[in-house]
Amino acid sequence: MKWTELSIYTTNEAIEPISNILHEAGASGVVIEDQQDLFTERDDEFGEIYELNPEDYPEEGVRLKAYLPVNSFLGETVSEIKQAINNLLLYNIDIGLNKITLSEVNEEDWATAWKKYYKPVKISERITITPTWEDYQPVSSDELIIELDPGMAFGTGTHPTTVLSIQALERLIKAEDVVLDVGCGSGVLSIASILLGAEKVYAYDLDDVAVQSTKLNVKVNKVSDYVTVKQNNLLDHITIQPNIIVANILAEIILRFERDAYRLLQPGGMFITSGIIQAKRQQVESGLEAAGFEIMEVNQMEDWISIIAKKPEESR
Template structure:
Protein backbone atom coordinates (compact mmCIF):
# COMPACT_ATOMS: atom_id res chain seq x y z
CA UNK A 1 0.00 0.00 0.00
CA UNK A 2 1.14 3.54 -0.70
CA UNK A 3 0.70 6.38 1.76
CA UNK A 4 0.80 10.13 1.52
CA UNK A 5 2.77 12.09 4.06
CA UNK A 6 0.98 15.35 4.77
CA UNK A 7 3.34 17.92 6.30
CA UNK A 8 2.01 21.18 7.77
CA UNK A 9 4.59 23.87 8.56
CA UNK A 10 2.98 25.77 11.41
CA UNK A 11 3.55 27.09 14.96
CA UNK A 12 3.73 25.55 18.43
CA UNK A 13 0.48 27.35 19.22
CA UNK A 14 -1.28 25.51 16.39
CA UNK A 15 -0.01 21.98 17.17
CA UNK A 16 -3.06 20.88 19.18
CA UNK A 17 -5.82 22.16 16.85
CA UNK A 18 -3.96 21.03 13.70
CA UNK A 19 -3.38 17.57 15.20
CA UNK A 20 -7.07 17.35 16.07
CA UNK A 21 -8.02 18.20 12.47
CA UNK A 22 -5.69 15.48 11.17
CA UNK A 23 -7.12 12.90 13.58
CA UNK A 24 -10.66 13.77 12.50
CA UNK A 25 -9.59 13.38 8.86
CA UNK A 26 -8.60 9.78 9.51
CA UNK A 27 -4.93 9.95 10.52
CA UNK A 28 -4.25 7.36 13.23
CA UNK A 29 -1.41 9.44 14.63
CA UNK A 30 0.72 12.51 14.03
CA UNK A 31 4.43 13.27 14.14
CA UNK A 32 5.64 16.55 15.64
CA UNK A 33 9.05 17.77 14.49
CA UNK A 34 10.02 20.68 16.71
CA UNK A 35 13.57 22.14 16.45
CA UNK A 36 13.50 22.53 20.26
CA UNK A 37 13.82 18.74 20.46
CA UNK A 38 17.42 19.04 19.23
CA UNK A 39 18.49 21.12 22.23
CA UNK A 40 16.30 19.43 24.86
CA UNK A 41 18.22 17.71 27.66
CA UNK A 42 17.29 14.08 28.22
CA UNK A 43 18.10 11.65 31.00
CA UNK A 44 20.79 9.21 29.88
CA UNK A 45 21.22 6.42 32.39
CA UNK A 46 23.56 4.13 30.45
CA UNK A 47 24.88 6.12 27.50
CA UNK A 48 21.81 6.12 25.29
CA UNK A 49 22.39 8.02 22.05
CA UNK A 50 19.71 10.34 20.74
CA UNK A 51 20.47 11.05 17.08
CA UNK A 52 18.35 13.79 15.54
CA UNK A 53 19.01 15.07 12.04
CA UNK A 54 18.75 18.89 11.79
CA UNK A 55 17.65 18.49 8.17
CA UNK A 56 14.39 16.95 9.41
CA UNK A 57 13.40 20.13 11.26
CA UNK A 58 12.32 23.62 10.20
CA UNK A 59 14.40 26.66 11.17
CA UNK A 60 11.26 28.33 12.53
CA UNK A 61 7.98 26.86 13.74
CA UNK A 62 7.23 23.14 13.67
CA UNK A 63 6.29 20.39 11.25
CA UNK A 64 3.11 18.46 12.00
CA UNK A 65 2.97 15.31 9.88
CA UNK A 66 0.28 12.73 9.29
CA UNK A 67 -0.06 9.73 6.99
CA UNK A 68 -3.10 9.06 4.83
CA UNK A 69 -3.68 6.12 2.45
CA UNK A 70 -3.47 6.91 -1.25
CA UNK A 71 -6.99 6.33 -2.56
CA UNK A 72 -9.66 8.02 -4.69
CA UNK A 73 -10.72 10.21 -1.74
CA UNK A 74 -7.27 11.58 -0.96
CA UNK A 75 -7.63 14.86 -2.88
CA UNK A 76 -10.97 15.59 -1.25
CA UNK A 77 -9.60 14.75 2.21
CA UNK A 78 -6.59 17.04 1.76
CA UNK A 79 -8.81 19.91 0.60
CA UNK A 80 -10.98 19.50 3.71
CA UNK A 81 -7.88 19.49 5.92
CA UNK A 82 -6.56 22.68 4.30
CA UNK A 83 -9.93 24.40 4.70
CA UNK A 84 -10.21 23.40 8.37
CA UNK A 85 -6.67 24.58 9.13
CA UNK A 86 -7.18 27.92 7.35
CA UNK A 87 -10.38 28.36 9.34
CA UNK A 88 -8.37 28.34 12.60
CA UNK A 89 -7.53 32.04 12.08
CA UNK A 90 -11.13 32.76 13.08
CA UNK A 91 -10.11 31.65 16.57
CA UNK A 92 -7.03 33.94 16.57
CA UNK A 93 -4.64 30.99 16.27
CA UNK A 94 -1.28 31.90 14.73
CA UNK A 95 -0.68 29.48 11.85
CA UNK A 96 2.78 30.79 10.99
CA UNK A 97 4.00 29.65 7.55
CA UNK A 98 0.91 27.46 7.13
CA UNK A 99 2.62 25.70 4.24
CA UNK A 100 1.17 22.26 3.43
CA UNK A 101 3.12 19.75 1.34
CA UNK A 102 2.32 16.18 0.25
CA UNK A 103 4.78 13.40 -0.55
CA UNK A 104 4.38 9.69 -1.24
CA UNK A 105 5.78 7.06 1.14
CA UNK A 106 6.06 3.34 0.44
CA UNK A 107 4.74 1.19 3.27
CA UNK A 108 7.95 -0.86 3.32
CA UNK A 109 10.06 2.25 3.94
CA UNK A 110 7.62 3.55 6.54
CA UNK A 111 7.53 0.25 8.43
CA UNK A 112 11.31 0.20 8.90
CA UNK A 113 12.00 3.92 9.33
CA UNK A 114 12.05 3.50 13.13
CA UNK A 115 15.26 1.46 12.87
CA UNK A 116 17.41 4.58 12.54
CA UNK A 117 16.53 5.49 16.15
CA UNK A 118 17.52 2.10 17.59
CA UNK A 119 21.20 2.15 18.56
CA UNK A 120 23.44 0.01 20.83
CA UNK A 121 22.67 0.73 24.48
CA UNK A 122 24.66 -0.35 27.53
CA UNK A 123 21.95 -1.19 30.07
CA UNK A 124 23.98 -2.69 32.93
CA UNK A 125 27.60 -3.11 33.99
CA UNK A 126 28.10 -6.09 31.70
CA UNK A 127 25.27 -6.15 29.15
CA UNK A 128 24.84 -4.10 26.00
CA UNK A 129 21.85 -4.56 23.70
CA UNK A 130 22.39 -3.95 19.99
CA UNK A 131 20.13 -4.26 16.94
CA UNK A 132 21.15 -6.97 14.49
CA UNK A 133 21.73 -4.44 11.70
CA UNK A 134 24.28 -2.36 13.69
CA UNK A 135 28.03 -2.99 13.72
CA UNK A 136 29.40 -2.89 17.27
CA UNK A 137 32.74 -3.62 18.90
CA UNK A 138 32.77 -4.46 22.64
CA UNK A 139 34.60 -1.84 24.67
CA UNK A 140 35.75 -4.26 27.39
CA UNK A 141 36.65 -7.93 27.64
CA UNK A 142 33.79 -8.77 30.02
CA UNK A 143 31.06 -6.96 28.06
CA UNK A 144 28.17 -9.23 27.06
CA UNK A 145 26.29 -8.48 23.84
CA UNK A 146 22.62 -9.25 23.25
CA UNK A 147 21.55 -8.94 19.62
CA UNK A 148 17.86 -8.27 19.02
CA UNK A 149 15.75 -7.82 15.93
CA UNK A 150 12.63 -6.67 17.77
CA UNK A 151 10.42 -5.95 14.78
CA UNK A 152 7.38 -4.01 15.96
CA UNK A 153 6.09 -6.49 18.53
CA UNK A 154 8.19 -6.50 21.70
CA UNK A 155 10.26 -3.33 21.69
CA UNK A 156 13.99 -2.80 21.77
CA UNK A 157 14.83 -4.26 25.15
CA UNK A 158 15.82 -0.87 26.56
CA UNK A 159 12.61 0.03 28.41
CA UNK A 160 13.20 0.87 32.11
CA UNK A 161 11.40 -2.30 33.23
CA UNK A 162 13.76 -4.43 31.15
CA UNK A 163 16.81 -2.50 32.36
CA UNK A 164 15.75 -2.97 35.99
CA UNK A 165 15.19 -6.69 35.42
CA UNK A 166 18.57 -7.29 33.78
CA UNK A 167 20.40 -5.30 36.44
CA UNK A 168 18.78 -7.50 39.11
CA UNK A 169 19.59 -10.71 37.22
CA UNK A 170 23.20 -9.56 36.93
CA UNK A 171 23.33 -8.90 40.67
CA UNK A 172 21.61 -12.01 42.02
CA UNK A 173 22.09 -14.83 39.50
CA UNK A 174 24.98 -17.20 40.26
CA UNK A 175 26.68 -19.22 37.53
CA UNK A 176 25.23 -22.68 37.07
CA UNK A 177 21.82 -21.77 38.49
CA UNK A 178 18.43 -22.44 36.89
CA UNK A 179 16.03 -19.69 35.80
CA UNK A 180 12.34 -19.47 34.93
CA UNK A 181 11.25 -16.46 32.85
CA UNK A 182 7.49 -15.81 33.12
CA UNK A 183 6.12 -13.77 30.22
CA UNK A 184 9.27 -13.97 28.10
CA UNK A 185 8.20 -11.65 25.24
CA UNK A 186 11.26 -11.18 23.01
CA UNK A 187 13.28 -13.46 25.28
CA UNK A 188 15.72 -10.73 26.29
CA UNK A 189 15.67 -11.65 30.01
CA UNK A 190 16.15 -15.34 29.19
CA UNK A 191 19.08 -14.53 26.92
CA UNK A 192 20.62 -12.23 29.53
CA UNK A 193 20.32 -15.01 32.13
CA UNK A 194 22.03 -17.49 29.81
CA UNK A 195 24.88 -15.08 29.00
CA UNK A 196 25.32 -14.34 32.71
CA UNK A 197 25.88 -18.01 33.48
CA UNK A 198 22.55 -19.76 33.97
CA UNK A 199 22.76 -23.50 33.31
CA UNK A 200 19.14 -23.77 32.16
CA UNK A 201 16.42 -21.21 31.41
CA UNK A 202 12.77 -22.11 30.91
CA UNK A 203 10.92 -19.27 29.16
CA UNK A 204 7.13 -19.25 29.30
CA UNK A 205 4.64 -17.03 27.51
CA UNK A 206 0.96 -17.41 26.70
CA UNK A 207 1.45 -15.69 23.33
CA UNK A 208 2.65 -18.06 20.61
CA UNK A 209 4.34 -15.14 18.82
CA UNK A 210 6.39 -14.46 21.95
CA UNK A 211 7.39 -18.11 22.20
CA UNK A 212 8.65 -18.04 18.60
CA UNK A 213 10.38 -14.69 19.17
CA UNK A 214 12.21 -16.03 22.23
CA UNK A 215 13.29 -19.08 20.27
CA UNK A 216 14.54 -17.02 17.30
CA UNK A 217 16.41 -14.50 19.45
CA UNK A 218 17.97 -17.31 21.52
CA UNK A 219 19.40 -18.85 18.35
CA UNK A 220 20.57 -15.41 17.22
CA UNK A 221 22.59 -15.16 20.45
CA UNK A 222 23.78 -18.79 20.40
CA UNK A 223 22.09 -19.73 23.68
CA UNK A 224 19.37 -22.00 22.24
CA UNK A 225 20.94 -24.95 24.10
CA UNK A 226 20.27 -23.14 27.40
CA UNK A 227 16.97 -21.33 26.76
CA UNK A 228 13.91 -23.53 26.33
CA UNK A 229 10.88 -21.57 25.10
CA UNK A 230 7.39 -22.94 25.69
CA UNK A 231 3.79 -21.75 25.60
CA UNK A 232 2.22 -21.74 29.05
CA UNK A 233 -0.21 -19.76 31.21
CA UNK A 234 2.09 -18.21 33.83
CA UNK A 235 3.32 -21.07 36.07
CA UNK A 236 0.23 -23.27 35.88
CA UNK A 237 1.20 -26.93 35.70
CA UNK A 238 4.94 -26.21 36.06
CA UNK A 239 6.70 -28.53 38.51
CA UNK A 240 10.45 -27.90 38.03
CA UNK A 241 12.28 -25.96 40.72
CA UNK A 242 14.44 -22.93 39.97
CA UNK A 243 17.04 -20.79 41.70
CA UNK A 244 15.72 -17.59 40.12
CA UNK A 245 12.31 -16.65 38.72
CA UNK A 246 12.10 -13.43 36.73
CA UNK A 247 9.00 -11.73 35.38
CA UNK A 248 8.74 -8.39 33.60
CA UNK A 249 4.99 -8.13 33.36
CA UNK A 250 2.09 -6.08 34.70
CA UNK A 251 1.57 -5.83 38.46
CA UNK A 252 -1.97 -7.15 38.03
CA UNK A 253 -0.50 -10.35 36.57
CA UNK A 254 2.37 -10.74 39.03
CA UNK A 255 0.00 -10.93 42.02
CA UNK A 256 -1.76 -13.88 40.36
CA UNK A 257 1.18 -16.28 40.57
CA UNK A 258 3.23 -15.32 43.64
CA UNK A 259 2.15 -18.54 45.41
CA UNK A 260 3.32 -20.64 42.43
CA UNK A 261 6.60 -18.70 42.30
CA UNK A 262 7.20 -19.42 46.01
CA UNK A 263 6.35 -23.10 45.50
CA UNK A 264 8.80 -23.52 42.61
CA UNK A 265 11.74 -21.58 44.02
CA UNK A 266 14.44 -23.47 45.85
CA UNK A 267 15.12 -22.35 49.44
CA UNK A 268 16.94 -19.02 49.25
CA UNK A 269 15.77 -18.55 45.67
CA UNK A 270 15.15 -15.07 44.24
CA UNK A 271 11.97 -13.74 42.61
CA UNK A 272 12.72 -10.72 40.39
CA UNK A 273 9.58 -8.82 39.40
CA UNK A 274 9.34 -5.75 37.20
CA UNK A 275 6.82 -3.93 35.02
CA UNK A 276 5.26 -2.39 38.13
CA UNK A 277 4.02 1.18 38.09
CA UNK A 278 4.61 3.33 41.18
CA UNK A 279 0.95 3.19 42.25
CA UNK A 280 0.97 -0.64 42.34
CA UNK A 281 4.21 -1.07 44.32
CA UNK A 282 2.58 -1.63 47.73
CA UNK A 283 0.00 -4.04 46.32
CA UNK A 284 2.72 -6.25 44.86
CA UNK A 285 4.90 -6.05 48.00
CA UNK A 286 1.96 -7.07 50.18
CA UNK A 287 1.06 -10.00 47.93
CA UNK A 288 4.67 -11.23 47.87
CA UNK A 289 4.83 -11.13 51.65
CA UNK A 290 1.52 -12.97 51.93
CA UNK A 291 3.02 -15.76 49.81
CA UNK A 292 5.96 -16.01 52.22
CA UNK A 293 8.58 -13.90 50.47
CA UNK A 294 11.01 -11.53 52.15
CA UNK A 295 11.40 -8.22 50.27
CA UNK A 296 15.12 -7.79 49.59
CA UNK A 297 15.21 -4.72 47.39
CA UNK A 298 12.95 -2.20 45.66
CA UNK A 299 14.45 -0.30 42.72
CA UNK A 300 13.01 2.46 40.59
CA UNK A 301 13.77 3.95 37.17
CA UNK A 302 11.58 6.78 35.94
CA UNK A 303 8.03 5.77 36.98
CA UNK A 304 8.74 2.02 37.00
CA UNK A 305 9.46 -0.29 39.93
CA UNK A 306 11.29 -3.60 40.27
CA UNK A 307 10.90 -5.66 43.44
CA UNK A 308 13.37 -8.42 44.34
CA UNK A 309 12.05 -10.95 46.84
CA UNK A 310 13.62 -14.01 48.48
CA UNK A 311 12.26 -17.37 49.55
CA UNK A 312 13.34 -17.95 53.14
Protein backbone atom coordinates in the same frame (compact mmCIF):
# COMPACT_ATOMS: atom_id res chain seq x y z
CA MET B 1 3.26 -2.74 -1.14
CA LYS B 2 1.58 0.05 0.78
CA TRP B 3 1.77 0.23 4.56
CA THR B 4 -0.34 2.04 7.13
CA GLU B 5 1.32 3.82 10.02
CA LEU B 6 -0.91 3.45 13.07
CA SER B 7 -0.29 6.11 15.75
CA ILE B 8 -1.79 5.65 19.21
CA TYR B 9 -1.67 8.45 21.79
CA THR B 10 -1.68 6.89 25.25
CA THR B 11 0.14 6.73 28.62
CA ASN B 12 3.41 5.32 29.89
CA GLU B 13 1.47 2.72 31.90
CA ALA B 14 -0.17 1.37 28.74
CA ILE B 15 3.01 0.99 26.65
CA GLU B 16 3.63 -2.70 27.35
CA PRO B 17 0.07 -4.03 26.95
CA ILE B 18 -0.63 -1.94 23.82
CA SER B 19 2.70 -3.04 22.30
CA ASN B 20 1.61 -6.65 22.83
CA ILE B 21 -1.74 -5.93 21.20
CA LEU B 22 -0.02 -4.40 18.16
CA HIS B 23 2.36 -7.33 17.75
CA GLU B 24 -0.50 -9.81 18.04
CA ALA B 25 -2.27 -7.87 15.29
CA GLY B 26 0.70 -8.41 12.96
CA ALA B 27 2.59 -5.14 13.37
CA SER B 28 6.18 -5.20 12.16
CA GLY B 29 7.97 -3.29 14.89
CA VAL B 30 6.58 -0.85 17.44
CA VAL B 31 8.09 2.61 17.97
CA ILE B 32 7.70 4.26 21.39
CA GLU B 33 7.79 8.07 21.48
CA ASP B 34 7.56 9.20 25.10
CA GLN B 35 7.48 12.98 25.56
CA GLN B 36 9.04 12.61 29.03
CA ASP B 37 12.23 11.26 27.43
CA LEU B 38 13.05 14.80 26.28
CA PHE B 39 13.27 16.04 29.87
CA THR B 40 14.69 13.04 31.69
CA GLU B 41 18.11 13.53 33.24
CA ARG B 42 19.96 10.33 32.40
CA ASP B 43 22.83 8.72 34.23
CA ASP B 44 25.53 7.94 31.66
CA GLU B 45 27.48 5.55 33.91
CA PHE B 46 27.14 2.82 31.29
CA GLY B 47 28.19 5.03 28.40
CA GLU B 48 24.79 5.56 26.80
CA ILE B 49 24.46 8.18 24.08
CA TYR B 50 21.07 9.81 23.65
CA GLU B 51 20.30 11.91 20.58
CA LEU B 52 16.66 12.93 20.81
CA ASN B 53 14.89 15.16 18.30
CA PRO B 54 11.88 16.98 19.84
CA GLU B 55 10.12 16.83 16.48
CA ASP B 56 9.91 13.03 16.83
CA TYR B 57 7.88 13.22 20.04
CA PRO B 58 4.27 14.13 20.95
CA GLU B 59 3.53 17.36 22.79
CA GLU B 60 2.39 15.32 25.80
CA GLY B 61 2.03 11.69 26.86
CA VAL B 62 3.20 8.76 24.76
CA ARG B 63 2.77 7.94 21.09
CA LEU B 64 3.12 4.37 19.86
CA LYS B 65 3.65 3.79 16.14
CA ALA B 66 3.16 0.49 14.35
CA TYR B 67 3.09 -0.51 10.69
CA LEU B 68 0.39 -2.69 9.14
CA PRO B 69 0.12 -3.83 5.52
CA VAL B 70 -2.69 -2.24 3.50
CA ASN B 71 -5.02 -5.11 2.58
CA SER B 72 -8.70 -6.01 2.57
CA PHE B 73 -8.53 -6.91 6.27
CA LEU B 74 -7.00 -3.62 7.45
CA GLY B 75 -10.27 -2.09 8.64
CA GLU B 76 -11.13 -5.20 10.64
CA THR B 77 -7.63 -5.35 12.11
CA VAL B 78 -7.74 -1.72 13.23
CA SER B 79 -11.18 -2.28 14.81
CA GLU B 80 -9.84 -5.28 16.73
CA ILE B 81 -6.88 -3.23 17.94
CA LYS B 82 -9.19 -0.45 19.17
CA GLN B 83 -11.39 -2.94 21.02
CA ALA B 84 -8.42 -4.69 22.62
CA ILE B 85 -7.04 -1.36 23.85
CA ASN B 86 -10.43 -0.36 25.26
CA ASN B 87 -10.55 -3.70 27.08
CA LEU B 88 -7.45 -2.66 29.06
CA LEU B 89 -9.78 -0.48 31.12
CA LEU B 90 -11.16 -3.70 32.61
CA TYR B 91 -7.72 -4.19 34.20
CA ASN B 92 -7.64 -0.62 35.58
CA ILE B 93 -4.93 0.37 33.10
CA ASP B 94 -4.92 4.07 32.26
CA ILE B 95 -5.03 4.36 28.46
CA GLY B 96 -5.06 8.16 28.50
CA LEU B 97 -6.21 10.09 25.44
CA ASN B 98 -6.41 6.87 23.39
CA LYS B 99 -6.46 8.81 20.13
CA ILE B 100 -5.67 6.68 17.08
CA THR B 101 -4.63 8.06 13.68
CA LEU B 102 -3.77 6.34 10.40
CA SER B 103 -1.48 7.44 7.57
CA GLU B 104 -0.15 5.65 4.49
CA VAL B 105 3.58 5.09 3.89
CA ASN B 106 5.49 3.59 0.98
CA GLU B 107 7.47 0.35 1.19
CA GLU B 108 10.86 2.05 1.18
CA ASP B 109 9.81 4.55 3.87
CA TRP B 110 8.39 1.81 6.08
CA ALA B 111 11.53 -0.29 5.79
CA THR B 112 13.68 2.41 7.36
CA ALA B 113 11.24 4.58 9.33
CA TRP B 114 11.50 2.77 12.65
CA LYS B 115 15.11 1.61 12.45
CA LYS B 116 16.43 5.10 13.22
CA TYR B 117 15.16 4.72 16.78
CA TYR B 118 17.25 1.64 17.57
CA LYS B 119 20.96 1.89 18.33
CA PRO B 120 23.28 -0.16 20.56
CA VAL B 121 22.71 0.68 24.22
CA LYS B 122 24.81 -0.42 27.20
CA ILE B 123 22.21 -1.07 29.89
CA SER B 124 24.28 -2.54 32.71
CA GLU B 125 27.88 -3.03 33.80
CA ARG B 126 28.35 -5.89 31.34
CA ILE B 127 25.43 -6.07 28.90
CA THR B 128 24.91 -4.12 25.69
CA ILE B 129 21.80 -4.61 23.55
CA THR B 130 22.14 -3.99 19.84
CA PRO B 131 19.76 -4.42 16.88
CA THR B 132 20.78 -7.25 14.56
CA TRP B 133 21.56 -4.92 11.64
CA GLU B 134 24.18 -2.91 13.57
CA ASP B 135 27.82 -3.97 13.26
CA TYR B 136 28.67 -3.43 16.91
CA GLN B 137 32.04 -4.41 18.36
CA PRO B 138 32.52 -4.84 22.13
CA VAL B 139 34.68 -2.21 23.78
CA SER B 140 35.89 -4.42 26.64
CA SER B 141 36.73 -8.10 27.09
CA ASP B 142 33.93 -8.73 29.63
CA GLU B 143 31.17 -6.97 27.67
CA LEU B 144 28.22 -9.21 26.80
CA ILE B 145 26.29 -8.51 23.58
CA ILE B 146 22.62 -9.33 23.04
CA GLU B 147 21.33 -8.96 19.49
CA LEU B 148 17.60 -8.33 19.02
CA ASP B 149 15.43 -7.85 15.96
CA PRO B 150 12.72 -5.34 16.97
CA GLY B 151 10.76 -6.27 13.86
CA MET B 152 9.93 -9.60 15.49
CA ALA B 153 10.35 -8.81 19.16
CA PHE B 154 8.45 -6.87 21.80
CA GLY B 155 10.62 -3.76 21.74
CA THR B 156 14.39 -3.43 21.82
CA GLY B 157 15.10 -4.51 25.39
CA THR B 158 15.94 -0.99 26.52
CA HIS B 159 12.65 -0.13 28.23
CA PRO B 160 13.20 0.74 31.94
CA THR B 161 11.37 -2.41 33.10
CA THR B 162 13.72 -4.59 31.07
CA VAL B 163 16.81 -2.66 32.16
CA LEU B 164 15.85 -3.05 35.83
CA SER B 165 15.33 -6.78 35.34
CA ILE B 166 18.68 -7.31 33.62
CA GLN B 167 20.55 -5.26 36.21
CA ALA B 168 19.00 -7.44 38.93
CA LEU B 169 19.91 -10.63 37.07
CA GLU B 170 23.47 -9.38 36.67
CA ARG B 171 23.80 -8.99 40.44
CA LEU B 172 22.07 -12.22 41.45
CA ILE B 173 22.85 -14.98 38.94
CA LYS B 174 25.42 -17.55 39.98
CA ALA B 175 26.98 -20.40 38.04
CA GLU B 176 24.68 -23.42 37.67
CA ASP B 177 21.54 -21.41 38.51
CA VAL B 178 18.25 -22.45 36.91
CA VAL B 179 16.02 -19.52 35.86
CA LEU B 180 12.34 -19.31 34.96
CA ASP B 181 11.44 -16.40 32.68
CA VAL B 182 7.68 -15.84 32.99
CA GLY B 183 6.14 -13.77 30.19
CA CYS B 184 9.34 -13.98 28.14
CA GLY B 185 8.26 -11.59 25.33
CA SER B 186 11.32 -11.21 23.13
CA GLY B 187 13.44 -13.58 25.23
CA VAL B 188 15.92 -10.87 26.19
CA LEU B 189 15.91 -11.83 29.90
CA SER B 190 16.43 -15.49 29.04
CA ILE B 191 19.38 -14.64 26.82
CA ALA B 192 20.86 -12.34 29.45
CA SER B 193 20.53 -15.05 32.10
CA ILE B 194 22.59 -17.54 30.09
CA LEU B 195 25.23 -14.98 29.14
CA LEU B 196 25.54 -14.06 32.83
CA GLY B 197 26.27 -17.67 33.79
CA ALA B 198 22.98 -19.47 34.41
CA GLU B 199 23.06 -23.16 33.55
CA LYS B 200 19.50 -23.41 32.19
CA VAL B 201 16.54 -21.13 31.47
CA TYR B 202 12.91 -22.09 30.97
CA ALA B 203 11.04 -19.35 29.10
CA TYR B 204 7.24 -19.23 29.12
CA ASP B 205 4.66 -17.01 27.46
CA LEU B 206 0.98 -17.47 26.72
CA ASP B 207 1.31 -15.53 23.44
CA ASP B 208 2.52 -17.66 20.54
CA VAL B 209 4.04 -14.56 18.88
CA ALA B 210 6.23 -14.11 21.95
CA VAL B 211 7.20 -17.78 21.94
CA GLN B 212 8.30 -17.57 18.31
CA SER B 213 10.15 -14.30 18.96
CA THR B 214 12.02 -15.83 21.87
CA LYS B 215 12.95 -18.90 19.83
CA LEU B 216 14.28 -16.66 17.06
CA ASN B 217 16.29 -14.44 19.38
CA VAL B 218 17.83 -17.26 21.42
CA LYS B 219 18.94 -18.80 18.11
CA VAL B 220 20.42 -15.49 16.88
CA ASN B 221 22.34 -15.22 20.15
CA LYS B 222 23.50 -18.87 20.01
CA VAL B 223 21.99 -19.94 23.34
CA SER B 224 19.30 -22.31 22.04
CA ASP B 225 20.93 -25.29 23.75
CA TYR B 226 20.44 -23.67 27.15
CA VAL B 227 16.96 -22.09 26.81
CA THR B 228 13.76 -24.13 26.64
CA VAL B 229 10.89 -22.07 25.25
CA LYS B 230 7.27 -23.14 25.67
CA GLN B 231 3.79 -21.67 25.41
CA ASN B 232 2.33 -21.70 28.92
CA ASN B 233 -0.02 -19.71 31.11
CA LEU B 234 2.24 -18.21 33.79
CA LEU B 235 3.41 -21.10 36.04
CA ASP B 236 0.43 -23.40 35.58
CA HIS B 237 1.45 -27.08 35.72
CA ILE B 238 5.15 -26.21 36.10
CA THR B 239 7.17 -28.44 38.46
CA ILE B 240 10.72 -27.16 37.86
CA GLN B 241 12.36 -25.78 41.02
CA PRO B 242 14.54 -22.84 39.98
CA ASN B 243 16.95 -20.61 41.85
CA ILE B 244 15.54 -17.47 40.22
CA ILE B 245 12.19 -16.50 38.73
CA VAL B 246 12.04 -13.29 36.70
CA ALA B 247 8.81 -11.70 35.46
CA ASN B 248 8.73 -8.44 33.54
CA ILE B 249 4.96 -8.09 33.20
CA LEU B 250 2.12 -6.01 34.59
CA ALA B 251 1.55 -5.80 38.35
CA GLU B 252 -1.92 -7.29 37.97
CA ILE B 253 -0.43 -10.37 36.30
CA ILE B 254 2.33 -10.77 38.90
CA LEU B 255 -0.35 -10.98 41.58
CA ARG B 256 -1.92 -13.96 39.82
CA PHE B 257 1.01 -16.30 40.39
CA GLU B 258 3.10 -15.04 43.31
CA ARG B 259 2.10 -18.08 45.39
CA ASP B 260 3.10 -20.43 42.57
CA ALA B 261 6.45 -18.63 42.38
CA TYR B 262 6.95 -19.11 46.12
CA ARG B 263 6.00 -22.79 45.91
CA LEU B 264 8.42 -23.55 43.06
CA LEU B 265 11.47 -21.56 44.14
CA GLN B 266 14.18 -23.37 46.02
CA PRO B 267 14.73 -22.10 49.59
CA GLY B 268 16.81 -18.95 49.35
CA GLY B 269 15.66 -18.41 45.76
CA MET B 270 14.92 -14.97 44.32
CA PHE B 271 11.82 -13.61 42.60
CA ILE B 272 12.58 -10.60 40.36
CA THR B 273 9.46 -8.68 39.36
CA SER B 274 9.33 -5.65 37.09
CA GLY B 275 6.76 -3.88 34.91
CA ILE B 276 5.29 -2.26 38.03
CA ILE B 277 4.14 1.36 38.03
CA GLN B 278 4.67 3.42 41.19
CA ALA B 279 0.96 3.37 42.06
CA LYS B 280 0.95 -0.45 42.19
CA ARG B 281 4.14 -0.85 44.24
CA GLN B 282 2.49 -1.32 47.64
CA GLN B 283 -0.06 -3.74 46.22
CA VAL B 284 2.66 -5.96 44.77
CA GLU B 285 4.82 -5.79 47.90
CA SER B 286 1.85 -6.79 50.06
CA GLY B 287 1.02 -9.69 47.74
CA LEU B 288 4.59 -10.96 47.78
CA GLU B 289 4.83 -10.76 51.58
CA ALA B 290 1.47 -12.51 51.99
CA ALA B 291 2.82 -15.35 49.84
CA GLY B 292 5.80 -15.72 52.22
CA PHE B 293 8.49 -13.67 50.46
CA GLU B 294 10.90 -11.25 52.10
CA ILE B 295 11.34 -7.97 50.18
CA MET B 296 15.08 -7.53 49.60
CA GLU B 297 15.28 -4.58 47.20
CA VAL B 298 13.03 -2.05 45.52
CA ASN B 299 14.60 -0.25 42.56
CA GLN B 300 13.18 2.50 40.38
CA MET B 301 13.91 3.86 36.89
CA GLU B 302 11.77 6.73 35.67
CA ASP B 303 8.19 5.80 36.66
CA TRP B 304 8.84 2.04 36.86
CA ILE B 305 9.49 -0.17 39.87
CA SER B 306 11.35 -3.47 40.18
CA ILE B 307 11.08 -5.59 43.33
CA ILE B 308 13.48 -8.35 44.34
CA ALA B 309 11.95 -10.78 46.83
CA LYS B 310 13.53 -13.80 48.54
CA LYS B 311 12.09 -17.11 49.63
CA PRO B 312 13.53 -17.68 53.10
CA GLU B 313 16.06 -20.46 53.57
CA GLU B 314 13.59 -22.13 55.94
CA SER B 315 10.36 -21.59 54.04
CA ARG B 316 7.02 -22.00 55.68
